[in-house]
Amino acid sequence: MSRTAIIAGSGRLPQILAAALEAPVYVTLSDVAVPDGLDHVSARVEKLGKLFKVLKARDVTSVTFAGAMARPKVNPVLLDRHALRLATSLGKGDDALLREVIAVFEAQGFTVRAATDICPELSLPAGTLWGRKPTATDISDAARARSVLAALSPLDVGQGAVCAGGQMLGIETLQGTDAMLGFVAATPAHLRRDRGVFVKMPKAGQDGRIDLPTIGMDTVKAVIKAGLGGIVIPAGGVIVLDRAAVKQRIEEAGLFLNTI
The missing domain is CATH 3.40.50.20 (Rossmann fold)
Incomplete structure (x- = not known):
């Protein structure tokens, strides 16, 4: 065997x-x-x-x-x-x-x-939407965060970013996602134009057999603490742990999770 x-x-x-x-x-x-x-x-x-x-x-x-x-x-x-x-x-x-x-x-x-x-059930299919419907600003913020991560991919920096109202509030580096979301949570309200969106995605050209990005309940709690409005991940490109609990918490908190 x-x-x-x-x-x-x-x-x-x-x-x-x-x-x-x-x-x-x-x-x-x-x-x-x-x-x-x-x-x-x-x-x-x-x-x-x-x-x-x-x-x-x-x-x-x-x-x-x-x-x-x-x-x-x-x-x-x-x-x-x-x-x-x-x-x-x-x-x-x-x-x-x-x-x-x-x-x-x-x-x-x-x-x-x-x-x-x-x-295979660890990742989510295209078109998944949990929680509220994203606003036009949410969609725009997600697109900007994705473009920043794509531009940084050749530099091998990180897999996550936060954008709010067109402003970048955080980019994941060696310290990891939790540290970045903690930094965003500490950002004064007067510097924030909107709630903001957290984007998590593999680096361009990353081999999906190892170190695939992962989110779970701890991520959702950190997003809530940071005052963000939602999470955007690529279909099939991010592992989602505790799927049922994550979906329920997102809905209860008035957030959204969307795959693209």
């Missing part, structure tokens, strides 16, 4: 994928929670060759990457040749590093699977 290994970071996504797969191998590279009853492998990023041997011995033919992962702190003395290849990319942007990660696993014969390939 061919098996899939989950290279698991923090958060609920790895556990969701584990529940959807038959006999998955749960691989951790850091100290994260491991669900009971799974075939667990604790590995070191410096010793990828050893991990590859373990996975092949367990009949693993494909891997999927899920959950939040920080850039690893590596001990250069312990690096094997596979890890050394990745280490040379640590100083580059996230996209360059992640492409190299995929290449290293594919070079060993593993198929790299997207989370949405395993659980």
Whole structure:
């Protein structure tokens, strides 16, 4: 039987994928929670060759990457040749590093699977609209935020932005979405022309098999706290965790979520 290994970071996504797969191998590279009853492998990023041997011995033919992962702190003395290849990319942007990660696993014969390939219901189809109908200003703000993110894609900056009344209030950088939305929440009212829209989308040319943007209840709570009016994401391009709860909270708060 061919098996899939989950290279698991923090958060609920790895556990969701584990529940959807038959006999998955749960691989951790850091100290994260491991669900009971799974075939667990604790590995070191410096010793990828050893991990590859373990996975092949367990009949693993494909891997999927899920959950939040920080850039690893590596001990250069312990690096094997596979890890050394990745280490040379640590100083580059996230996209360059992640492409190299995929290449290293594919070079060993593993198929790299997207989370949405395993659980298609994690993303939303085109035309999804939860909550209120967006206003003309909302639509315009979303378009501006999208154009800014598209322009920044070659610079490998971030996956999220906020626009309100034509003004950019926040652009996601290394600190992440929560930090950006916290910054927007702290923006004085007199500097804001409208409620504003949060846009989350992959970078142009990003490989959707790894680090696909993700939103969930924590995101919705942060959007509400920031006083924004809605969320716009691309159809099939963003993972939505806890879909039913997210939809209900958006409707209760008078917000909207729209796919484009």
